[in-house]
Amino acid sequence: MPLMLNKIRCLEYKLGILGLAVLVSIFILDASPALAHKVNVFAWLDGNTVYTESYFSGNKKVKNGLVEVFDPTGQKLLEGRTDEKGNFSFTLPQKTDLHIVLTASMGHKNDFNLKITQPVEGTAGPAKKEITAIAAPQKPVQADIEQIKAVVEEALDLRLSPIIRSLAEKRKESGPGVTEIIGGIGYIFGIMGLILYFRNRKKD
Amino acid sequence: MHISEGVLNPQVLITGSALAVIGTAIGLKKLDYDRVPQVAILSATFFVASLIHIPLGPGSVHLVLNGLMGLFLGWVAFPVILVGLTLQAILFQFGGLTTLGINTLNMALPAIICYYIFEKSAKNNNFNLSVFTSFLAGAGAVFMSSLAVALSLIFTEESFWPMAKLIVLMHFPVMIIEGLIVAVCVQFLKKVRPEMLDAAYVK
Numbered sequence: 001m002p003l004m005l006n007k008i009r010c011l012e013y014k015l016g017i018l019g020l021a022v023l024v025s026i027f028i029l030d031a032s033p034a035l036a037h038k039v040n041v042f043a044w045l046d047g048n049t050v051y052t053e054s055y056f057s058g059n060k061k062v063k064n065g066l067v068e069v070f071d072p073t074g075q076k077l078l079e080g081r082t083d084e085k086g087n088f089s090f091t092l093p094q095k096t097d098l099h100i101v102l103t104a105s106m107g108h109k110n111d112f113n114l115k116i117t118q119p120v121e122g123t124a125g126p127a128k129k130e131i132t133a134i135a136a137p138q139k140p141v142q143a144d145i146e147q148i149k150a151v152v153e154e155a156l157d158l159r160l161s162p163i164i165r166s167l168a169e170k171r172k173e174s175g176p177g178v179t180e181i182i183g184g185i186g187y188i189f190g191i192m193g194l195i196l197y198f199r200n201r202k203k204d
Numbered sequence: 205m206h207i208s209e210g211v212l213n214p215q216v217l218i219t220g221s222a223l224a225v226i227g228t229a230i231g232l233k234k235l236d237y238d239r240v241p242q243v244a245i246l247s248a249t250f251f252v253a254s255l256i257h258i259p260l261g262p263g264s265v266h267l268v269l270n271g272l273m274g275l276f277l278g279w280v281a282f283p284v285i286l287v288g289l290t291l292q293a294i295l296f297q298f299g300g301l302t303t304l305g306i307n308t309l310n311m312a313l314p315a316i317i318c319y320y321i322f323e324k325s326a327k328n329n330n331f332n333l334s335v336f337t338s339f340l341a342g343a344g345a346v347f348m349s350s351l352a353v354a355l356s357l358i359f360t361e362e363s364f365w366p367m368a369k370l371i372v373l374m375h376f377p378v379m380i381i382e383g384l385i386v387a388v389c390v391q392f393l394k395k396v397r398p399e400m401l402d403a404a405y406v407k
Contacts, residue, residue: 038206038209038296038297038298059281093406103211105370107207107208107211107212107353107356107357107360108207108211109209109210109211110208111210140262176255176295176296180295180296181252181255181295183295184248184251184252184291184292184295184296185248185251185252187291188244188247188248188251188288188291189248191244191287192240192241192243192244193239196237196240196241199237199240200385204382
């Protein structure tokens with residue numbers, strides 16, 4: 001009879017371990033799309049407007065999060081709050097790189113550096129001079145060039161905006177993957193191994 | 205539960221780190237080294253738990269399982285939670301390296317308080333009492349951690365009560381679920397491995 005009981009107990013134990021293993025694997029599989037507790041902010045420039053998007057990992061939008069915009073010297077330019085979809089947009093205040101800081105609730109914070117690749121005056125400058133030099137002091141030509149520049153820029157903006165947006169989307173992190181999770185568990189058991197190893201050496 | 209970098213002021217960070225170091229030292233001193241594998245398994249559980257997202261309630265929250273750590277580990281919860289949080293910070297970018305101390309303190313201290321309050325009654329042979337108190341240990345640890353997070357933010361967020369209310373409210377589903385998890389774990393181990401219920405201490 002005690003043997004029987006022992007067997008039942010052993011079976012129960014095995015079943016428990018199995019159940020735990022299934023549970024853990026479900027959680028790990030489930031983990032990839034739905035994660036929490038890291039907040040992300042990213043931004044892109046479209047025309048003259050800067051769009052920002054803020055979300056917790058697991059793609060949960062940050063509602064009413066504080067977005068602050070700084071210039072490279074640390075001067076605060078403006079601030080605002082994200083809407084229901086975690087979006088906040090503003091017109092480009094100045095043509096320098098922007099440092100965007102998001103403060104969400106409960107001590108979550110992250111930042112994003114938006115590089116503004118501006119149409120540098122230096123490159124346009126000499127070309128303009130050359131043309132005006134060739135074309136003598138004819139004012140209409142210069143005006144045309146300005147117009148052409150504006151039209152080209154507008155067309156480029158229109159064409160490039162989906163690409164810029166998709167690049168920005170790609171930069172979104174999708175949260176820790178299976179590699180990180182398994183890696184972390186590996187570290188823990190590695191530490192265990194180290195402790196046991198030194199412990200056993202002491203004993204010998 | 206994980207406070208990010210650059211939110212807290214240095215005083216809070218330094219105090220948190222100092223207390224976490226003390227707690228970890230006590231934990232390591234008390235650890236029974238023959239039971240390191242058991243401790244490692246619990247550490248891995250804690251590490252993975254924060255990936256389990258709970259879509260209920262108003263916010264984006266995840267399991268913490270510090271009540272489980274506390275009840276099974278006592279003071280050893282400190283080093284275990286520190287290891288878990290370090291790996292979460294490095295691999296998942298949850299929290300941050302500078303906030304490691306305060307985050308460890310916020311999660312481990314409630315765990316130990318729960319250990320001292322509920323340990324005896326959770327291991328009691330009375331089924332109802334055991335289930336009830338282990339549920340309270342699981343839920344209570346998350347509740348206290350929520351308050352601790354609000355308390356750490358007091359210098360940056362100014363108002364304590366609205367903050368505390370919000371965090372506790374957001375973690376309400378987590379409290380219920382963790383209470384249930386701890387209650388089930390305790391009953392299960394009581395049946396199959398009662399010796400695992402004792403904290404991994406040198407007696």
